[in-house]
Amino acid sequence: MKSLNIWETDFRVILSQEGRALLKESLASRGGINRVSKNTDISLTVIYRLLSGKGSHNQSYKLLVDYLEIQNPESYIVGLTYNGSKHIYPYIKNPNPLLFRIICHVAGDGTIASKHTCRWLQKKQYSNTLNFIIQGQVGISPSVTSNGSCNAVTISAYFTRLAKYIFEIDLKDLKDETIIEKAIHLDKEYRIQLLTALIVDEGHIRHNKATSLIISQKSKKFMENTALLVDSLDYEHSPIKGEIDKNGHEIHRINIYAKGVVKYAKDLECQTHNLGELAGLWHKQNSLNGYLKNVNLNPKYSKFQKDFINGRINFLLNQSQYIDYAILKKDKELNPFLKGLSKRYFIQKFYEKVKNKELMRVGRGMYTKNLNFK
Numbered sequence: 001m002k003s004l005n006i007w008e009t010d011f012r013v014i015l016s017q018e019g020r021a022l023l024k025e026s027l028a029s030r031g032g033i034n035r036v037s038k039n040t041d042i043s044l045t046v047i048y049r050l051l052s053g054k055g056s057h058n059q060s061y062k063l064l065v066d067y068l069e070i071q072n073p074e075s076y077i078v079g080l081t082y083n084g085s086k087h088i089y090p091y092i093k094n095p096n097p098l099l100f101r102i103i104c105h106v107a108g109d110g111t112i113a114s115k116h117t118c119r120w121l122q123k124k125q126y127s128n129t130l131n132f133i134i135q136g137q138v139g140i141s142p143s144v145t146s147n148g149s150c151n152a153v154t155i156s157a158y159f160t161r162l163a164k165y166i167f168e169i170d171l172k173d174l175k176d177e178t179i180i181e182k183a184i185h186l187d188k189e190y191r192i193q194l195l196t197a198l199i200v201d202e203g204h205i206r207h208n209k210a211t212s213l214i215i216s217q218k219s220k221k222f223m224e225n226t227a228l229l230v231d232s233l234d235y236e237h238s239p240i241k242g243e244i245d246k247n248g249h250e251i252h253r254i255n256i257y258a259k260g261v262v263k264y265a266k267d268l269e270c271q272t273h274n275l276g277e278l279a280g281l282w283h284k285q286n287s288l289n290g291y292l293k294n295v296n297l298n299p300k301y302s303k304f305q306k307d308f309i310n311g312r313i314n315f316l317l318n319q320s321q322y323i324d325y326a327i328l329k330k331d332k333e334l335n336p337f338l339k340g341l342s343k344r345y346f347i348q349k350f351y352e353k354v355k356n357k358e359l360m361r362v363g364r365g366m367y368t369k370n371l372n373f374k
Contacts, residue, residue: 001187002166004093006058009165011080014055014088019076024051026068040067055081055088082157084115089138089158095166098275099137101193102155103163104183105130106174108201116157116171127151129282136278180225184232192267193279195229200282207290210345213261216243216253223252233267235260242355243348258295265292309334313349317359317369324366 065073143154236257353359
């Protein structure tokens with residue numbers, strides 16, 4: 001993975017006490033601050049800012065240390081800031097996957113604000129988790145504003161700048177499928193954190209008897225890239241499917257199959273062991289634990305269950321002019337297989353059959369055979 005090259009950024013640098021002392025000594029050996037300023041065209045203000053610990057643009061610092069022939073000048077940089085920021089952030093040359101996780105949340109429930117700043121929108125009871133990560137990584141508590149039942153957590157431009165210079169992810173890439181395109185080539189630990197952020201923001205984990213881990217989004221292209229991300233981690237998943245949400249809008253989703261979820265859970269456990277619980281699924285971790293407790297990894301039973309349900313639906317359609325969820329629920333043969341399966345599961349089944357022109361919708365939740373289907 002590419003490391004941060006400080007000389008290719010627009011960061012302002014803060015020097016250590018040792019670095020400021022060496023700079024002061026070197027300036028004196030070259031005739032003092034005024035003479036060096038005159039010889040290098042570096043303003044007195046810039047030099048005094050570096051000496052006082054307030055910092056200045058990295059290019060000015062580089063020009064100055066080159067003139068003074070100071071060796072290994074990067075080793076004296078202890079903090080970073082940027083124009084317009086009131087905070088000093090740590091100089092992080094190689095961000096860990098948890099720091100990368102911060103910008104990953106922009107893709108799901110985030111918004112792009114101004115001046116490279118983003119915000120993550122989340123219910124109040126869940127918003128503190130990202131606060132803890134940001135504070136733990138940089139030692140600064142983010143700004144949080146309340147918006148009804150939700151909080152907006154500010155993701156500083158410091159993080160989006162790091163993303164640009166290290167991961168080559170621009171600000172405009174954070175809110176669409178491009179972030180996945182850029183991240184899919186990163187080390188596995190970073191890809192796992194991106195997927196985990198997507199599950200937190202765009203995922204749903206069912207674990208009460210019936211089990212499923214679904215990630216959904218309106219954008220089909222976004223879900224195509226998500227599928228590639230899941231493939232890169234070698235987690236088995238379904239094809240991308242379209243469905244209608246409760247508001248009547250078409251969304252696209254993938255379902256990570258049981259074996260894939262179990263493998264993902266093991267990988268995630270390794271990360272939480274190394275990076276702490278904040279690298280996990282946060283408020284959805286209990287749902288994942290419930291999934292693992294109830295999951296049936298027997299492929300023969302799963303295939304039998306699916307085939308039986310499909311076959312029974314077709315049988316009932318041949319016996320009756322119309323079919324709906326109530327008819328399925330009353331069927332004694334099918335009833336044992338309905339435990340834990342929601343009404344929405346069958347609505348999706350009907351939707352797929354309508355899309356394939358096997359059925360026609362004749363009323364709310366009611367369908368009949370399409371006589372033109374071949």
